[in-house]
Amino acid sequence: MRIIGAEELRGLLPWPALEAALERMFRDGCSAPLRHRHALPQPAAPEGMLLLMPAWTAAHTGVKLVHVLPGNGARGLPAVQAVYMLSDGATGVPLALLDGGELTDRRTAAASTLAGRFLARPDSSRLLVLGAGRVAAALAEAWCARFPIRRAAIWARNPAQAEALAQRLRAHGLPAEAAATPDPRGFDIVSCATLSESPLLRGAEVGAGTHVDLVGAFRPAMRESDGALLARATLVVDTRAGGLAEAGDVVQAIAEGAIEASHVAADMAELCRGAHPGRRREEEVTVFKSVGWAGEDLAAAVLAFAGTP
Known part of the structure; x- marks a missing residue:
């Protein structure tokens, strides 16, 4: 399984190619239910949130896990933390783990x-x-x-x-x-x-x-x-x-x-x-x-x- 960090992602997702990939996906479609949202109570900080965003085609499945934790500011950390898991659509074998923040920003x-x-x-x-x-x-x-x-x-x-x-x-x-x-x-x-x-x-x-x-x-x-x-x-x-x-x-x-x-x-x-x-x-x-x-x-x-x- 590949692990793809933020810096590598920037090189792998140039704007013209990424825009073209999105156009194909919007045109051809995929299964993508509305995001799942779950509250994350925090003992000494504002309530957080866990978001799950799955999507799949015959060839691939993927899910983004997003933590939104407003209290992270006091810890010197970004409020949004995310990771993306890409898997083979036929076998479920994990293919890559990608930096979810960079992926989200660019797409x-x-x-x-x-x-x-x-x-x-x-x-x-x-x-x-x-x-x-x-x-x-x-x-x-x-x-x-x-x-x-x-x-x-x-x-x-x-x-x-x-x-x-x-x-x-x-x-x-x-x-x-x-x-x-x-x-x-x-x-x-x-x-x-x-x-x-x-x-x-x-x-x-x-x-x-x-x-x-x-x-x-x-x-x-x-x-x-x-x-x-x-x-x-x-x-x-x-x-x-x-x-x-x-x-x-x-x-x-x-x-x-x-x-x-x-x-x-x-x-x-x-x-x-x-x-x-x-x-x-x-x-x-x-x-x-x-x-x-x-x-x-x-x-x-x-x-x-x-x-x-």
Whole structure:
């Protein structure tokens, strides 16, 4: 059994190949039930959570184990710890154990740029990223690899974190800078990866032709946009089952009466299969809302394993 760490994974999952692997998985499909969620009481810290995300095809099975432990901050550790097990689909023989954090960061960002290929204007050159964590860093890299980005602004509630990420991105040759506010005006693509529970983006402030990528709100109580933004946008979700059950932006907008479930124009499978054309007008506002699909993890793990000696 191969053990594939974070650094090796980065080399095995280049953005173009990873995006293509995700497109095939969305197009061809796999078995992937909604994630299993279990509470983990902590004696002297906030309650944690154990997430199990299985997926399988005839050729492979995989499962991601994710621990979310908010109390890890006081221990000097990341709150999210994850590992992925890839096995042979016919025999169940374990093939590889992969770093779950790096796998998640990269497949999440590649799913966003895959959606952006259908939904963002091809000439998009001004990027705003809300958030300064690991996923935000991956998103900035992936968007700059996919589109002709000339300006990549990074905003976070902690300005020092935004500046630190911008410096790291500049060190890798990306046109990054810290942003003073989350104001989306003047940007072609706005990509959000925060843990916000109140809207950072409002429909009235998003300009015509903008593509909005909502990644962070993966639980019903969280949200990064208001209902007005979703109401005026062509809304695409990664999967309808996950988007309508777990995506806080969507769930809360429906509860408020801003939209109905039928407002979801398509999911990623429909985009990849050509059942929905994606962006149709230059001035159209588009939104992609992802909560994460276990099929993405499986596609990324299979791609990484195939590239190992």
